[in-house]
Structure formats: structure tokens, C-alpha cells
Amino acid sequence: MELKKKLFKQYWLFLAKKKLNKIKTISTNANNLISGSGIDLKGIFGDAEIAKQWEDAKETLSKFDFPATSGGVNKGDRKALYYLMCKFKPASVLEIGTHVGASTFHIAAALNAIHVSKGEKAKLTTVDIVDVNFGEDRPCLKFDNQPSPSEIMDKMNFNFVSFVANTSMAFSESCQDRFDLIFLDGSHDSNMVYQEIPIALKLLTANGIIVLHDYFPAMKPLWQDGHVIPGPYLAVKRLVKEGMQAHVMPFGELPWETKLGSKYTSLALLVKN
Incomplete structure (x- = not known):
């Protein structure tokens, strides 16, 4: 069985x-990217003021449950995203990959808390290759009584959230925001x-800030199941080799549980050198 798993991993990596x-090689310009100097991830996730904001938001966030089997971002990662939002206070957010809306909801709740509830403008645009709200293959249909992201x-009266059913490439071609x-x-495929x-x-x-999900440093497992998704790591490695003036800051271990009884997360920041 172990040999079979090893061969499967090698084949997946080969693909x-x-x-x-x-x-073909794509040129990059990281000038608008936030600098990594001065970012203290441990300080962010240990911030007492943000912890209070999280506690204040718990009642709102508990209104909807996302099963661990739904394939959505795990509870620990959702909390980390909320903390990140409270730290940097972005007013405009783009999410690529809506799925069941687990991360979408937490990002929207953070935008509401830090901006909208104070009368300030905010927007969240979330893009998925399928119609997650009305399509016949929408992910929420796989789970009993799971509302769609738009529902x-x-x-929640989060009318500042826009849903787009399209590929990330096609969306970017017409996006003026x-x-x-x-x-x-x-998609976590290396080519994508x-x-x-x-x-x-x-x-x-x-x-601006770019957050990566399913980033496995050096393609090593983060959890005891030994599972690794190589795409994001391989993509960044090639971009850096080709001159991208940026590097990755993995979140590493969080102060709270993420998955499989662990505190490790595959979330990471892409930051300017």
C-alpha cells in the first residue's frame, strides 16, 4: 500500500x-505587491485586539456551518483569513474559487465588520468556473440543506458581494477593477x-496582498495523511526562477486547530522582495 501511494505521488508530480x-514564459511585475519586510505573521495571529474582533463576530459566523467534507476551507483557515482581513483592512477583495462559500462568507463578514457596518464602501468579487448558485453542478447540492453562497x-444582507461564473483567465481579460x-x-494545477x-x-x-491556499513548502506534507498538492509551489518556484521579485511567506503553525488535529495551514502570503 505504501509503495502504491509513493508511486501515485510521483506520477502526480510528473503530471x-x-x-x-x-x-510559455510569462513576465511578471510585483511592484504593487506588499513588501514582506515588517510583516509579523505570528504577531497577527496572536493579536489581542483582533482576537476580540473575532469573538465579537462569532455569533454572526456561527449562523452557517460548512461540513468538513464539503471541500471548503477548513475552520482554522477561515479564522486565519478573518484575522488577516482585520489586520490589513482591505476594502476590495477578489476571491478565485468560491466553491461552497466557506471562505467567501468569512471574508464578507470581515468586510462588513471593518468597513460596511461603519458606513464605508467595500466589495468582494468571487469567481468560480461553475455557477455555484444556480448551476446544475453547484457544490452545495452535494450536502443536505446547505444553502448556496448567494443565499x-x-x-446576511451582504449586498456588496458579487458572484462571477467564469474562468479566472476570462474574468481577468474584462475586469476593470x-x-x-x-x-x-x-484550480491548484501548476499550469493554472x-x-x-x-x-x-x-x-x-x-x-496589495495575494494569499495562496494549498501551498506546500518544498512539496513536503503538512499533515499526517501525507497528502501534498504540488501545483502552487511549482508555479511560484518557476516564476521566481524567471525573475519574479517576490517570495512566499507560509503561515506555518497557527495558535488554533486547522485539520486532522493539527495547527498547520497551507495558507501563505506572496510578498515583494
């Missing part, structure tokens, strides 16, 4: 590299992430 090698936003924070959690990061860099406002 990821093969897909990536088929893509969740309607019930710019975003303070971009969360990349769509390699193309999405340069796009995200172009859509950023000055000192």
Missing part, C-alpha cells in the same frame, strides 16, 4: 511538472497557478 512545462449573502487583497484558491499569479499582480492596488 504537474509536465503541464507546467507546456506553458448566505442574501440572508483593482483589488487590495486577492485570494487564489481556484503559474498563469493566475501574474494576472493577480496586474489586478492589485498599490501595496
